[in-house]
Amino acid sequence: MTAVPRECSPRRRRSARSALLALLVALASLGSLAFAPAAGAGQIVWSTGTGIWAMNDDGSDPHELIAASSSQLAATLPSGTLTQPDVFQNGGTAVLFLGLTGHFAPASLPAACGADCSGTYELSGGVLRELAPAAAAASGAAYYERQPRVTADGQELFDSTLYTGIGTGAAGTPATALVERPLALDATITQWSSTDSELEPAAGFDGAPDPADPTLAAWVQAQGCGFSVTNAQGVSQSSCQYAVHFGSAADAAAPIATYDNELVSANGTGPTSLALSTDGTTLLLVDPYAPDEGIFTTPVAGMPGVKPVTEIVAQPAGWTFGQARFAGANIVFDAHQQLNGKTTGDIYSIAASCGTVNTCTFPASATDLTKNPLVDNSDPAWTSATAPLAPLHVAVVPRINSVTPSTKIRSGRSFALVVRLSAPARIVVTIARPRPGSAKATTIASFDFSGRAGANRLVLTLAGKRALAPGSYSATVSLGGSSAQSKTLHLTVGR
Numbered sequence: 472m473t474a475v476p477r478e479c480s481p482r483r484r485r486s487a488r489s490a491l492l493a494l495l496v497a498l499a500s501l502g503s504l505a506f507a508p509a510a511g512a513g514q515i516v517w518s519t520g521t522g523i524w525a526m527n528d529d530g531s532d533p534h535e536l537i538a539a540s541s542s543q544l545a546a547t548l549p550s551g552t553l554t555q556p557d558v559f560q561n562g563g564t565a566v567l568f569l570g571l572t573g574h575f576a577p578a579s580l581p582a583a584c585g586a587d588c589s590g591t592y593e594l595s596g597g598v599l600r601e602l603a604p605a606a607a608a609a610s611g612a613a614y615y616e617r618q619p620r621v622t623a624d625g626q627e628l629f630d631s632t633l634y635t636g637i638g639t640g641a642a643g644t645p646a647t648a649l650v651e652r653p654l655a656l657d658a659t660i661t662q663w664s665s666t667d668s669e670l671e672p673a674a675g676f677d678g679a680p681d682p683a684d685p686t687l688a689a690w691v692q693a694q695g696c697g698f699s700v701t702n703a704q705g706v707s708q709s710s711c712q713y714a715v716h717f718g719s720a721a722d723a724a725a726p727i728a729t730y731d732n733e734l735v736s737a738n739g740t741g742p743t744s745l746a747l748s749t750d751g752t753t754l755l756l757v758d759p760y761a762p763d764e765g766i767f768t769t770p771v772a773g774m775p776g777v778k779p780v781t782e783i784v785a786q787p788a789g790w791t792f793g794q795a796r797f798a799g800a801n802i803v804f805d806a807h808q809q810l811n812g813k814t815t816g817d818i819y820s821i822a823a824s825c826g827t828v829n830t831c832t833f834p835a836s837a838t839d840l841t842k843n844p845l846v847d848n849s850d851p852a853w854t855s856a857t858a859p860l861a862p863l864h865v866a867v868v869p870r871i872n873s874v875t876p877s878t879k880i881r882s883g884r885s886f887a888l889v890v891r892l893s894a895p896a897r898i899v900v901t902i903a904r905p906r907p908g909s910a911k912a913t914t915i916a917s918f919d920f921s922g923r924a925g926a927n928r929l930v931l932t933l934a935g936k937r938a939l940a941p942g943s944y945s946a947t948v949s950l951g952g953s954s955a956q957s958k959t960l961h962l963t964v965g966r
Contacts, residue, residue: 512527512528512529512799512855512857513527513528513798513799513853513854513855513856513857514526514527514528514558514853514854514856514857514859514860515527515528515798515803515818515840515851515852515853516536516556516557516558516566516851516852516853516854516860517556517805517818517841517848517849517850517851517852518553518554518555518556518568518848518849518850519846519847519848519849520539520552520553520554520846520847520849521538521539521540521552521553522535522536522537522538522539522553523535523536523537523553523556523566523568523594524536524848525566525859525860525862526840526841528798528799528801528803528820528840528853529840530820530838530839530840530841530842532859533841534862535862536566536594536860536861536862536863537553537568537594537599537862537863538553539551539552539553539570541863541865542865543599543863543865544570544599547570547601547605547606548570548572548606549572549574549606550572550573550574551570551571551572551574552570552571552572553568553569553570553571554568554569554571554849554850555568555569555617555618555619555850556568556850556852557619557620557621557852558621558852558853558854558856558860559621559622559623559682559854560682560749560796560797560798560852560853560854560855561623561682561749561854561855562854562855562856563621563854563856564595564596564854564856564858564860564861565593565594565595565621565654566593566594566595566860567591567592567593567594567602567619567620567621567627567654568591568592568594568619569589569590569591569592569616569617569619570587570589570590570591570592570601570606571588571589572584572587572588572589572606573588574606575606575607575608575609576608577608579639580611580637580638580639582613582634582637582642582643583609583610583611583612583613583637583643584613585606585607585608585609585612585613585614586604586605586606586607586609586612586614587603587604587605587606587607587614587616588606588613588614588615589603589615589616589617590602590603590604590606590614590616591603591616591619591627591629593654594861594863595861596861597861597862597863597864598864599863600654600656601656602627602652602654602655602656602658603616611635611636611637611638611643612633612634612635612637612643613633613634613637613643614631614632614633614634615630615631615632615633615634616629616630616631616632617629617630617632617675618630618675618676618677618678620678620679620680621654621680622651622680622685622688623680623681623682623683623684623685624685625653625654626651626652626653626654626685627651627652627653627654628649628650628651628663628678628680628688629649629650629651629678630647630648630649630650630671630675630676630677630678631647631648631649631650631660632645632646632647632671633645633646633647646667647666647667647671647676648662648663648666648667649662649663649664649666649676649678649688649690650662650663651663651720661720662720663678663688663690663720664690664716664718664719664720664721664722664723664725665722665723665724665725666690666692669692669693670692670693670694670695671692671693672691672692672693672713672740672741672742673693673740673741674691674740674741674742674743675691675741676690676691676692677690677691677741677742677743677744677745678690678745679745679746679747679754680747681747681751682747682748682749682750682751683749683750683751684751686719686720687717687718687719687751688717688718688719688720689715689716689717689728689745689747689754689771690715690716690745691713691714691715691716691731691741691742691745692713692714692715692716693711693712693713693741694711694712694713694714695711695712696709696710696711696712696735698710698711698712698732700732700734700762702762708734708735708736708762709734709735709736710732710733710734710735710762711732711733711734711735711739711741712730712731712732713730713731713732713733713741713742714727714730715727715728715729715730715731715742715745715754715756716728717754717771727775728754728769728770728771728775729754729756729769729775729780730775731756731758732762733758733760733761733762734760734761734762736761737760737761737762738760739759739760739761740760742756742757742758743757743758743759743792743793743794744756744757744792744793744794744795744796744804746795746796746797747771747797748797749797751771752770752771752772753768753769753770753771753797754768754769754770754771755767755768755783755795755796755797755802756768756769756795757792757793757794757795757804759786759791759792759793763782764785764786764792765782765783765784765785765786765792766782766783766784766786766792766795766802766804767780767781767782767783768780768781768783768826769781781826781827782826783802783821783823783825783826783831784821784825784826784831784832784833784836784837785832785833786806786833787832787833787834789808789809790806790807790808790833791806791807791808792804792805792806792807793805793806793807793816793849793850794849794850794851794852795851796851796852796853797823797853798820798853799853799855800822800823800824801820801821801822801823802820802821802822802823802825803818803819803820803840803851803853804818804819804821804851805817805818805819805848805849805850805851806819806833806834806837807847807849810844813847814847815844815845815846815847816847816848816849817839817840817841817842817843817844817848818839818840818841818848818849818851819833819834819837819838819839819840820837820838820840821833821836821837821838822836868893868894868953868955869892869893869894869895869896869922869924869950869953869955870892870893870894870950870955870956871890871891871892871948871949871950871955871956871957871958872891872892872893873889873890873891873958874888874889874890874891874946874948874958874960875888875889875960876888876889876960876962877889877928879965880939880962880963880964880965881964881965881966882938882939882940882941882964882965882966883938883939885930885931885932885933886930886931887928887929887930887931888900888928888929888931888946888948888960889926889927889928889929890922890926890927890929890948891925891926891927892922892923892924892925892927892950893924894924895921895922895923895924896922896950896951896952896953896955897919897920897921897922897950897951897952897953898919898920898921898922898927898929898948898949898950898951899917899918899919899920899948899949899950899951900917900918900920900929900931900946900947900948901914901916901917901918901946901947901949902914902915902916902917902918902931902933902939902944902945902946902962903915903944903945903947904942904943904944904945905943905944905945912945915933915937915939915944916931916933916937918931919951922950939964940964941964941965941966942963942964943961943962943963943964944961944962944963944964945959945960945961945962946959946960946962947959947960948960
């Protein structure tokens, strides 16, 4: 990470207007193909690959919001994984995340995964919506969405990449841009600034909307590898340079907030995470590649090289940092390592004052929030909302778990049955008496109750001629309007 400004390399020579038109036409085409630290201070959402989870930002109450194996995702995301969740940091409750699948790619051409190789979903109030085109096969094409972020005016800012012309030995031609759309199915996509004519880093544009001003955002542009940095010994080393822009969608040449240089020998892909403080004045950046690996902050205003760059915490050898977000007085981030040949990671929290008030190290100064070395926890995002985020609402089919009499049954008296249900339902109880020498029975009475999930004590009163005389009876319990299996209980009525 460096704040020293360097002259930008020339942009790719293609018209922004024509590139945007081509991108939008291609997206429309794909769309048509698709249809052929303190508890209570806030919450963190993150990914395990197999699901999206949430917890209080002190690490308490971890729970899954949605699983990749959910029946609601079976048709739109077969054999899928879930990643890169986001929630608006200033009290947001709608969770965006990516669903990835290669299910529709032909076996002979796995790169042509069609529409939608990765696309955005929204989970809000327990209701799931797909915002991207429906996943489907598309000949020689692949459409990707990534790094979805919620804006202050309720839209989504994300990376959009369309590959066309994919064939055997042909990787295809990409059209990329940072784009924005409303949180609605088939919403119109708008390009952000001149990103379609900028070179997207391998780590992505990583658009970070300003939570205080929806007209502003930060993003990363790759500027090539014809640069150099000088190490502490005065030796010049070849590097690749990345510019972090901060501006509006209308900027033809958005201002540059800072630069990041990564050694060519480090095989870097650019900063892996950008985030802005609640007031939009401070940029949080993760650079996991040499020469300066770690988590940094810098003001967005002012020229690079003039304003300070603060290292919050350095990335130690053997670890890789991924995403980081401001979380009240803290910063939450993911950190990964290799254990027994497998990548694993956890979500950590560290004081935002590190690097300014305190000198912090990892992992000594950090708090491990997930503490699960068997899972690769990644991509944390934070919201100040304290009401628990709603998990996916799954329709529960009511069933009868058990039926038992609560008392001895005596002739001419009321009696009770205890019926346990898995979900609320209308309970119908039919009392019958077997006919001597016949397989049939005579119905004596039928009762109707409103049942709740759990135990229901139902009092049955049969008066007058319907009062039960001593003998054998049956009570059949069924659920009105449901195909749930009924249960029959044999009753013995005494004197």
